Amino acid sequence: MEIRETGKEKIIAVVGRPNVGKSTLINRILGARKSIVHDMPGVTRDRVYFDAQWLDRKFTLIDTGGIIPSHTDDKEGEEGQFLTNIFIQAKVAMDEADTILFVVDAKSGLSPYDKEIANLLRERKEQVVLVANKVDNVAEIGNISEFYALGLGEPQALSALHGSGGVGDLLDKITSDISSGDTLEEESDVVKIAIVGKPNAGKSSILNKLLKKERAIVSDIAGTTRDSINSGVKVGEREFILIDTAGIRKKAKVDYGIEAFAVDRAIRAIREADVALLVLDAEEGLSDQDKKIAQTVVDSGCGLVLAINKWDLLKNVQTHNFEKELEQEAPFLNFAPKIFISAKTGQRVEQIFEEAGRVADERAKRVPTALLNKIVGEATDLNPPPSVRGKHLRVYYTTQVRAKPPTFVLFINHADLIKESYKKYLTKKLREAFGFFGSPIKIAFREKTKEGK
Missing domain, CATH: 3.40.50.300 (P-loop containing nucleotide triphosphate hydrolases)
Structure with missing residues (x-):
């Protein structure tokens, strides 16, 4: 067979x-x-x-x-x-x-x-x-x-x-x-990067800069679609696969037919990638559509790097002020690294490979079980969730069930004590302890009696 x-x-x-x-x-x-x-x-x-x-x-x-x-x-x-x-x-x-x-x-x-x-x-x-x-x-x-x-x-x-x-x-x-x-989860040092974003944000220009002539072209790899070629390149000792995708527009502007299927393929590319490079237009800032694309990346479990393109067109704007605005507009993206680039001039484009490689490594990270339980125990002792009808949370055991993305299961006594805000709190504590920079974190809760421990 x-x-x-x-x-x-x-x-x-x-x-x-x-x-x-x-x-x-x-x-x-x-x-x-x-x-x-x-x-x-x-x-x-x-x-x-x-x-x-x-x-x-x-x-x-x-x-x-x-x-x-x-x-x-x-x-x-x-x-x-x-x-x-x-x-x-x-x-x-x-x-x-x-x-x-x-x-x-x-x-x-x-x-x-x-x-x-x-x-x-x-x-x-x-x-x-x-x-x-x-x-x-x-x-x-x-x-x-x-x-x-x-x-x-x-x-x-x-x-x-x-x-x-x-x-x-x-x-x-x-x-x-x-x-x-x-x-299926065998380690591979090859990093798949899906370049995503709205139309005309500069995705293809970035791809062309990354595939400059003097770079060693490893291969042209047939993609999952008929009309795209995924390009393999080697940077130093590490290989990357770059996936160019169609621009993802608002649903009201997407017609059925070729464009709809191209958008669909872009979303499938996110699912198959290790890291998504979300290209933003610096002049336009973060739009609602950018947020939706970013949420699609997070929900898929793909790593995320934000590339703020056309930075050369902004005058008298400092990167830390722009980052602060992004954090206020979309706090759910605070975990993702930001690179301020210009596909036109090549400014900081080289950093894309470095950041993508780092995010891919963070996404593949596994943590020791004993240390994981120590961190979760300290977090729940320091700030336990409110009791409900006299019930108090008890975490019996925590384990990392997979990587890519890091996924954790907490075995607890009462699942109804866990609200979304507390899940965010635990996610924050895991980041503080272990990093996972640029990678979504998945947390699930399993109810278990003390006797069933």
Whole structure:
């Protein structure tokens, strides 16, 4: 059996006509680990990406809108455009997937739409697994026989709603080529940098400066999209991969079609990068759209460096005053390093590699468990959260469950004592103790009784 390349997370798209239970199946697979990676309104309205895990195997799930192929041409006006968009979005999801789960409704039976979708899928090179959903008991197994006519092999019978049938068998099948989670986190000194920001902030100019002729070009690496090339460069003894992305505009200004998909690919690039270089226009300052892009980076767990471009155009403005304004406008970005650059003149552009490398190292950092528990214990003793109905917080144990980004789990007695403000307090204390400069920190809480300790 062939095992997938280390560090390349498998992508599984879930497709089918409307109301066959695609989202129910995804929720069943995700369980309590549901984590929306990106659901930015106006960018990918008809498909959503999720991080998922089965046993120790990690992969990405894509939920798509219901496909009605023949109706994409029949309908006119907004309804026709809506159906066309869903169809195109589903096709894009299938294009980037390694495996496609084609979900059908065993209770309502074989539909003409199922046959049309099957015709599309038979032409594809990706693994296609036919899933017969809504088989709620053994007596209904016979309902799946008619789906053999689709020519996609044996249907996997299950009930996504009840979790019965072959859900586990299905997950075993679609994850059999994924190496363990421990292997996926093997250390690599190559740093992937996604250059992101609004249109015309100077992203491509920065890329061109970074790829100056005298620099050793390691390779031109085909990106995850048809229209971008990720450039590999070596700086000193360290290698970097630079990913240029489309400008991310406000949702009201993004049309469906090529631009929407380019924006979507930019957000996927953030997910795949070690560090995002968010390019700001110094003359415009920090806009609401910049904040939204930055929040997307933070939510994805990617490292962050702010590059304030066109600094040469500002006169009589000191960097520390500009930084102070940024801290007031967006305090959630205080952890990120800021570089004041000019792509036009080359001012401080070289610092991008240094800062990105440092942030990547901080993001990959692991801390000793004994020291971690000491720091968390001191933080909670110094400033415990307010008691609720006589209940007081007790932290039994803290552990770092992963790096990239640093992720911690606190085993506690009462989860309802933890509010968002206290989570921010603990994050601040972890930064003070361990740095993690430029990297988001993830903290989760697990309730545990003293006896279950």
